[in-house]
Amino acid sequence: MKLAALVPLAVALVPSVSAHYRWTSLVEGSTVTSPYQYVRQNTNYNSPITDVKSTDFRCNEGGLASASATQTGIVQAGSTVGIALDQPIYHPGVINVYMAKAPGAASAFDGSGAVWFKVKEVTAQTDGGSTINWPSLNMDQVTFTIPTSIPNGDYLIRVEDIALHVAQSPGGAQFYISCAQVTVQGGSGSGNPGPLVAIPGVYTGTEPGILININYPIPANYTQPGPPVWSG
Numbered sequence: 001m002k003l004a005a006l007v008p009l010a011v012a013l014v015p016s017v018s019a020h021y022r023w024t025s026l027v028e029g030s031t032v033t034s035p036y037q038y039v040r041q042n043t044n045y046n047s048p049i050t051d052v053k054s055t056d057f058r059c060n061e062g063g064l065a066s067a068s069a070t071q072t073g074i075v076q077a078g079s080t081v082g083i084a085l086d087q088p089i090y091h092p093g094v095i096n097v098y099m100a101k102a103p104g105a106a107s108a109f110d111g112s113g114a115v116w117f118k119v120k121e122v123t124a125q126t127d128g129g130s131t132i133n134w135p136s137l138n139m140d141q142v143t144f145t146i147p148t149s150i151p152n153g154d155y156l157i158r159v160e161d162i163a164l165h166v167a168q169s170p171g172g173a174q175f176y177i178s179c180a181q182v183t184v185q186g187g188s189g190s191g192n193p194g195p196l197v198a199i200p201g202v203y204t205g206t207e208p209g210i211l212i213n214i215n216y217p218i219p220a221n222y223t224q225p226g227p228p229v230w231s232g
Contacts (some may be wrong), residue, residue, distance in 0.1 A: 020047045021089055023159050023178030026073050027082035027141050038073040039083060039180045041066045048163065048174035052203045052210075058111045059158060059179035069179055072106045077150050077187035082143030083159045083180055091163035091174065091205035092134040092214060095122040095142050096226050097198065098158045106181035107153035116158065116191040116202065117230045119146035129220035136161060147185060147232025151192030154183050158224070162225070168204060191232045202226055 026038035028050035043062030050056065058064075059108035075081050085096075101163040122142060125133040136142075142159060156179045202225075203210060209225040 012218070014034075019162075021069060021087045021176060022047045023083045023161075024086045025084040025174065025221065026180045026182070027084050027143055027152075029078075029080055029113070030077060031085050032084045032086045032141070033073065035086065036066075036070065037070050037153050038182065040064075040070050041176050043176065048176050050174055052175070053200050055200065057175065057177070057200045059156070060177040063108055063177075065082060066156070067107050067109070067181070070107060072154060072183055074185060075146060075182045076185055077146050078148040079151070080143050080145055081157070081182070082141050083157065084141035088138045088160055089136050090138070090142045091161075091165050093136060093161055093163040093165070094209070094224060095136050095139075095140060096160050096162070097119070097144055097225070098160075098226075099193070100158070101151065101154045101155065101193070102154040104154070107185070108154055108213040109154070110181070111156055111158070111199065114196045114198045114201075116197050116199050117195065118227050119147075119230060121224055121226070121229055123224040124219075124222035126219060126221050129218050132214060132218050132222065142221070146187075147191055147193075148186075148188060149232040150184055150187040150193065151189040151191070152184055152187045154181070155181060162210065164210075164212060164214050166212060168215075170211060173210045185208055191196055194228050195227045195230075197227055217227070
């Protein structure tokens with residue numbers, strides 16, 4: 001009787017254990033838009049990508065297939081934009097946000113080639129080996145200011161949370177990824193975004209900020225993976 005009573009409880013717990021957080025909604029100023037209105041929807045329920053060489057590393061599994069069904073939001077250069085999650089981040093790790101200018105419509109852009117530049121990062125805080133803190137923990141959205149000097153046009157905004165709780169072995173880091181589609185207006189066009197990187201290709205998976213044991217010994221410092229942030 002005790003075993004029978006425990007079975008329904010175990011079944012009820014499965015979704016909460018297997019469902020990870022997902023980036024679902026575009027943020028425009030103080031407005032969070034509807035889930036997957038402007039964000040390409042992934043098709044993997046347990047959402048992280050661990051293979052940095054996979055094409056799924058670009059916009060997550062299903063990200064390209066859902067592009068044509070995803071609307072493209074209009075945002076202004078100099079405004080605050082971002083991407084929100086369906087639940088707060090609960091794994092320790094860091095965040096990078098990239099943008100890539102589409103040659104035409106964002107909904108038809110696969111993001112291939114050396115076209116991505118970083119616009120935001122949320123890194124770890126260290127004090128020489130005594131403690132390490134993760135400001136991204138419990139965040140439910142990440143935002144940044146679109147540089148006023150950015151050229152106008154259609155862009156993909158790609159966000160990645162790099163969960164590092166089991167990153168001590170190759171392939172252990174978990175990347176929670178989504179891509180939003182936007183049209184940027186009001187930019188002066190005087191800026192030259194860069195450095196440009198390809199995704200996949202930006203990481204090998206062996207960078208010290210990706211292949212790392214965050215538990216013991218406590219890292220004395222942390223090196224954020226990827227290129228520097230372009231701020232215009």
